[in-house]
Amino acid sequence: MRKWTYNFGLGRSEGSASDSALLGAKGANLAELGSLGLPVPPGMTIIADACTWFHEHECHFPDTLLDQVAKGLNQIEESTGKRFGAAHNPLFLSVRPGTRVPVPGMTGTVLNIGLNDQTVQALAKETGDVDFAWSTYRRFIATFADLAMGLDHAVFEELLEEKSGKSAIANNPGLSVEQWRQVIEAGKAIVLDEMGETFPQDPQEQLWAVIAAAFKSWTAPRAEAYRKLHSIPVDWGTAVNIQAMVFGNRNGNSMTGNAITRNPKTGASGVTGTFLPRAQGYELSTGDRAPHQISERGRKEAERTEMSLEAMLPEAYETLEEMTQKLERHYRDVVELEFTVDDGYFWILESRLARCDIRARMRSAVDMVHEGLINREEALTRIDPLELEQLLHPAIDPSVEREVIGTGLPASPGAAAGEIVFNAEDAVHAAKEGRRVILVRSETSPEDVYGMHAAEGVLTSRGGLTSHAAVVARGMGIPCVAGAGAVRIDAEAGTMTSMGVTLKKGDHITIDGSVGQIIRGQTQMVQPELAGDFAKLMEWSDAVRRMGVRTNADTSTEARVARKFGAEGIGLCRTEHMFFEENRINVVREMILAEDEDGRRQSLEKLLPMQRSDFIELFEIMHGLPVTIRLLDPPLHEFLPKVDSDVAEMAERMGLGEEELRRRIEAMHEFNPMLGHRGCRLAISYPEIAEMQARAIFEAAVEAAKSTGAPVVPEIMVPLVSLRRELDYVKARIEQVADDVAKETGVFLNYLVGTMIELPRAAFRGQEIAQAAEFFSFGTNDLTQTVFGISRDDAGGFLTTYRQKGIIEKDPFVSLDYEGVGEIIKLASERGRAGRHDLKLGICGEHAGDPASIHFCEATGLDYISCSPYRVPVARLAAAQATIYEGATPKAAVY
Incomplete structure (x- = not known):
């Protein structure tokens, strides 16, 4: 049975x-x-x-x-x-x-x-309290009618008030039994009238x-x-x-309450919580009565005058302390419990692991290690890695009221306030004048990067959690709300409209990238503070984890932030982001629009010292740690001028007519640029670009080694390879430049040449490609696009529908798709190491900051993960947890 x-x-x-x-x-x-x-x-x-x-x-x-x-x-x-x-x-x-x-x-x-009708009299006789018994019966009828019969509680109460008077509804003491009978009969009549059924006896x-x-x-x-x-x-x-x-409302020796074994805000040890005398559990949540503090210490901290449980019923308080200590020792964690004292007798109604703020969770975990309740590995598994982000960014003061005028996706955590601007140029201009701005765009592209650097935060009406705006904002550590589809942006008119509110350029807004809110006006912020418990948990994480943790960084600011957060090198430097700065973009455009190789080389000569200085700074910051630099990746048309004023300026600079310049720009148009003339295809068509970048890297490595005494081993990444011959061609140019620099400087550098695996064919031919590549870095953003055939910038509109309809469980651009993309990574890893046993394997897509994806990377045996700077602590902890759960050997000394 x-x-x-x-x-x-x-x-x-x-x-x-x-x-x-x-x-x-x-x-x-x-x-x-x-x-x-x-x-x-x-x-x-x-x-x-x-x-x-x-x-x-x-x-x-x-x-x-x-x-x-x-x-x-x-x-x-x-x-x-x-x-x-x-x-x-x-x-x-x-x-x-x-x-x-x-x-x-x-x-x-x-x-x-x-x-x-019968048992209520027995309850009244047992307690000697008519009001208690009959008011409890009245409340039961209302609750039963609501939850078991479907009669809305508020409707029942309104009708009962009409039938029997306010005093009865308020449960004022002093009603006679006959008056209570009238109230009960009125309640049962309402049930019959409204539901067509009698209240069951x-x-x-x-x-x-x-x-x-x-x-x-x-x-x-x-x-x-x-x-x-x-x-x-x-x-x-x-x-x-x-x-x-059991009845917490039976008499003066009865009460109900909630208790937590440690403070849920601070993590300090000692029972804390609230209770209500003569009450049942539901009354704690209604807010009709101010709750009392459990302990005298809590009462004083809350500056309350009501008696504490400790003072009111010391025996019950002692029992509560005993129970909470026993539960915490048993569960070896912070425990929350509901309790009732019925005529002086203590009862536990429910217990569960407590929900605490991240700071409290960290403190309690560290303290429990010191108290011998748990070990370090257990302490690490107590923390949700993603919650660490709350500690790293400014946040809106919780006491401030928010006037929310729109919502989008929480694309990059933290909050920021500033004036609205609608283009990168205005953002840069405002920053030079010392004004804080929020860059508002329908969507961003690489040419907006320098404006994003100048802004306090970014708001877009299009795009998902892995859109350009989201990825770049996370790397910069600035908040971003993306995909706010209800926001109407008219950049030409200089207005944005949301929820019936129209704001113009110069008006102030606040964005909260942690929850995806758009708030009217400037909102007060609280700044992050990293406590000692945070540092201790990071130290324990580093001692446990196997995989290395690097960062995706394109600028010295990002690199310094990442080093502060414990990054062990750079796993992806996107060189194209260096080209959009105001003093460089026109030189880049001259190079792209040149009619022949000689013209391109002349422009590249101007860019060389700029690139070299960038790399010197990154190498010095990393001080001997590995730095992976990706050669130019995006299609060249992304660098070209789009608005009329920029076209006119460029035409004058190059001594061309505007129509001629427009013809050259139009000639570079592609129907599907993501799969077009980009990545290694640029280096094959225009090898002089790759040669200039390689020279800048090697010369910078020589200079940085002199200043730091800690030579960097540059890792040069060739993007978008699908054929080994592509990699062979570009690698030969890199090696030739390395030989030239060595002869010129007398310094022979160690360096690696590898590729980003972002195309399925490269994964399938991993064994062959690994014979030319010394490392594989999985670019899971583009790999997910090419495996699914979905554009990450346009997927937000339908992936949400897919999730709601149960077609997919998670957004594959946020958390790695194990069954498809994951299988391809496994296959590429196995075949790659079959072709080169010492092949270094890493991941540099946005998934490297996602704890679930990091667990996959550990199980697959990758050597390192590389994420945005503000995700480095998240990755360090998640990598440690993955090592613990996978039972892997702790990290080696070198990655």
């Missing part, structure tokens, strides 16, 4: 904390509490599979469930000495659903099941109606929408917990 119910409480339990899939999270925790011998009101859990059975059989219960619940009730009655539905000394029950993960939209807890009918309502709420529209959004399978179902009632 199938076992549908599991009993718990009073020192015996049929389940444990590990049974959440069977018993739901609440039921599993109640079972654990019961097995520990803690004072838990006895009860039983109906397993989640019963919910699935219920829905598969037209909302009927299995016969064996009815029998098992009856037996479970008998055990509760024996434990409490009370009888369910009895006229004397009756047992009352609470029923609440319990899912394995939180699902908003489920029905709430129903208390006091078993109350009826039979306790068994009440119990099974509430169980059915709990099961039905699993497939209710609100819960169903949440489940689909978060990919929670419908066959998980919900468990149902049935417990003996």
